[in-house]
Amino acid sequence: MCTAATYLTKDFYFGRTLDYEFSYGEEITVTPRNYPFHFRHTENLEKHYAIIGMAHMAGDYPLYYDAVNEKGVGMAGLNFVGNAYYHKEESGKKNVASFEFVPWVLAQCATLDEVRDLITDLNIVDTLFSENLPAGMLHWIISDKSGSITVESMKDGLHIHENPVGVLTNNPPFEQQMFMLNNYMGLSPKQPENHFADKLDLNMYSRGMGALGLPGDLSSASRFARVAFTKMNAVSDDSEEESVAQFFHILGSVDQQRGCCEVSDGKYEITIYTSCCNASRGIYYYTTYSNSQITAVDMHREDLDGSVPVHYPMLTKQQILWQN
Amino acid sequence: MCTAATYLTKDFYFGRTLDYEFSYGEEITVTPRNYPFHFRHTENLEKHYAIIGMAHMAGDYPLYYDAVNEKGVGMAGLNFVGNAYYHKEESGKKNVASFEFVPWVLAQCATLDEVRDLITDLNIVDTLFSENLPAGMLHWIISDKSGSITVESMKDGLHIHENPVGVLTNNPPFEQQMFMLNNYMGLSPKQPENHFADKLDLNMYSRGMGALGLPGDLSSASRFARVAFTKMNAVSDDSEEESVAQFFHILGSVDQQRGCCEVSDGKYEITIYTSCCNASRGIYYYTTYSNSQITAVDMHREDLDGSVPVHYPMLTKQQILWQN
């Protein structure tokens, strides 16, 4: 399905994989400050923070999958089928359609604390973008350099969780994902000590045995544990080059290879793209399943005071550098 | 440590990861047909098949880590510390120093069957390349499009195993690695069926649950199982572009992220490079930890009738394509 992660060195990085069996035609999209956001149930925003991210352009409307704004707040929606539930409009609440949630937040909030304030009394409503575009059943991770939260709209209401690990995958709900991390408590990047039996001469026959028990399959709970372990133990210097490389390695730990997750006969879920936003600097880096070179779009190379979204197609053709 | 894999579509692909905490300075090296191979204990080869692969150049001598020859045979040496044992020279045997084994095979064999014949009466000897260059303790995978074998020189002699899975990692010995795959027999890229209890309404809450139980850590036995599952279930079309992309995804399943395998205080094993040779066409593709773009060297762009190895430094600087 999908995995999101954050990473903090000198700058703050935010990204995700999008795993699916086909693409809806995503584009890297910069929405400048004066693009008017007309929301279905709440006040319009004629002027707002600029946003860069991956979006499906529905006409001129950017349906963001994941994005950061010019203030360094990042947000991504990830599949949450079976648990996500969007409600009816309710008076006295801030009614936001699920497809509006990403821009509604990123347009207005300069920090995660502002997000926390904004989403008080939030009601995520089931209003569709259009009749022929069913709503994605999602939950969201919202982050800045200070931390992350997870927002889940379920049948029993809205749940806002602090997300101390800074990762998100899919089912089950976030609290359960966090709970299940307890089961991996003893795993370590260091070699294990023999606690099994001090009278047995057990042998570390390989490096990396301290994390034996970490799951390696592609289910959402296993990806949560694996990316959490990888992210929490990740080491890099704080240069842009090394930070970005490290971020792609973190999400690479949950890459979905074609063939390993068959969703129906001959249809396979794969990691369509992997993104890494430098949220501090407004740069959107990405790779795709077929193109491992990092491609980048810099929001600050666009006219951020414009009023029309600028969008770039995802480059999916392998770019090979021939050395001879 | 390291992982090697093969992949067959229209062409035959052979490659590996090299995982370590530092680099010895590898270079992509083409050894042309007339470079004289002077072996320590066996007959010299003044003329032979051309070879391309990753090598540490010791003076003008290519110490190959992994390579393919112009006939489509690939070979890689992987760490086998604790089990590898090189013997004394023995008369009546083909005495080959461990560091000579890759070129000795690739220089002479056009097929895996020829390899099988050649290594009859092989004795891998402990002769050093030079006094200050200790021998890597290795075992080897040798492959062509028809299959793979694994060669392990141990205290009790030389073991040659058919390798039906076409992957290799490190300890324990290959037969044990294969045996342990039996434990994962029931894993599948398809969703599981409920065999736990037909009276319980169990729920597939995520895609990818059929492979629950696949290990996700970086130890050599876990990487063996994971890359075997990924490779055996890999799906791609047979174009060069898609085959190469798929190959890098296969080895990406065992990528070692900096921080997840601490080998001593603050020292981490990482995937220094990942290679994918199109063995059918003599092209060496690679990525490095810090450079995710695929770089390529094509042996056929060199003068294969030359007598001096041509070598290219590994390009480790991230190559970012700016889209705006």
Add this chain to the structure above:
Amino acid sequence: MCTAATYLTKDFYFGRTLDYEFSYGEEITVTPRNYPFHFRHTENLEKHYAIIGMAHMAGDYPLYYDAVNEKGVGMAGLNFVGNAYYHKEESGKKNVASFEFVPWVLAQCATLDEVRDLITDLNIVDTLFSENLPAGMLHWIISDKSGSITVESMKDGLHIHENPVGVLTNNPPFEQQMFMLNNYMGLSPKQPENHFADKLDLNMYSRGMGALGLPGDLSSASRFARVAFTKMNAVSDDSEEESVAQFFHILGSVDQQRGCCEVSDGKYEITIYTSCCNASRGIYYYTTYSNSQITAVDMHREDLDGSVPVHYPMLTKQQILWQN
């Protein structure tokens, strides 16, 4: 900690293990119909169903750990530390002290449906039996031959769950335990089929490989999965002898051996006793850690119209039958 299970053949069986590092002095206790139950917040019961079970006798008051009544309803309280939360008395609710919950239910309900009705508007209150007897932090399984429910009083209120698997252990809350069973969906008492790779000749080197992945440790979530698998796949004929034997084997799958769960230096949690009530016939069978012979108390051999609890000490001395 503890495990409870049910088993249905011709009769209905209900029992549990009690795992702890010391005993409070339990006794097999028959409470006859005319023992007056004086509840702290609800109406007294001067006449009620007779009850047999394991209890700590506090004066003449039976503090039941697990019991069945003469109508075939069984109930057990199991540790739920960290999640159990008892509330203040609340008007308009049925306020039952946690220590009263077992007799309050078993005294009045002839079926699980009657239990479901009775516990409408239940409020489990934090009233203590006495100042020096802290309340056990528990959740409960209540069962008859038609099924089981689990009752959990938590900070956010009372949760009543259908329990289709008929087992209970400890943390986490029941819904999460049930959710985690999904991860074991593919496990089977039958041998696995090779879904890993149809081109590999994998080998069933042992019987019983279909359940590879079933956890074997003593934590509460692992015991839940293991006893659920064992119970759901248990096979016996419906004779009393074989049913009882099978029941002890089911709970034997989660037996806690001294030494395997160290709770503080040199203190080990063990299975102090294992019980199996024939709930249909009012017989309480048990074994203890040190006495593997089944000892039995039959409620119908007591005067069930009496007014004083009859209690038998737990026989803990090994009874060995010498055959020569």
Add this chain to the structure above:
Amino acid sequence: MCTAATYLTKDFYFGRTLDYEFSYGEEITVTPRNYPFHFRHTENLEKHYAIIGMAHMAGDYPLYYDAVNEKGVGMAGLNFVGNAYYHKEESGKKNVASFEFVPWVLAQCATLDEVRDLITDLNIVDTLFSENLPAGMLHWIISDKSGSITVESMKDGLHIHENPVGVLTNNPPFEQQMFMLNNYMGLSPKQPENHFADKLDLNMYSRGMGALGLPGDLSSASRFARVAFTKMNAVSDDSEEESVAQFFHILGSVDQQRGCCEVSDGKYEITIYTSCCNASRGIYYYTTYSNSQITAVDMHREDLDGSVPVHYPMLTKQQILWQN
């Protein structure tokens, strides 16, 4: 299949489970000192150490499954199908038929060191007891209070392994079983420490989490790991009562419940019996699947200078102690 274990307190205990889908009719059998052992290929023994153990009586010949002798040496044969290989008679070797191996050893050796000497030049031959009694394909554990060895006759010859863990199950060969214990090195009876991520507040929600990762299924490799963990961490005082109880708990950890291991349609492997010999005192304790009371036969209550084996049927009827 089967599991054997040893346990040392003041006395030395040796026992096993026999797991199968039907019984051949075992009996507890004392072979006195003057029963003449006529071996097929080696010298007869007219006088020897007395033996007590479980045997199938073939006429008056005791085919021992597991036994101890009066000197405190214990020995058991466990299924090893697919790996066991018995050889042809070979001159210059001690040729012992597989069915003779237990009495041939126990009749002559007072210590494990004497066993080590005796089995020099051993050749386990494929001579059958009789034409209609196929040879069980076995490997053996031989133990005294000083330690244990494992003897495996395979296609490539006889393997004698020191067995530092003092347990045995079935496939794969012993060395591989021992090797796989390395994977459980970090497991502990104590609670785990958080090595996953020091910045996450992970929670020990249950006792017993230190052994998460211990396998709970009934396959032979999983039973090996589980019984090894249980035995190596077992704690008891050194009284006979507590030692015997603890021993049955150790083997109880690998009890096979009816229904959990289906070997063909409707046929289930179960733990037919579990034995615990006090090897120091010549007492054979056992329980059966249907009879959890410990039954005992004391060799010293027989005339050990006799010449005819004394055998007692296995008591399989549940012995219930009625307390009221």
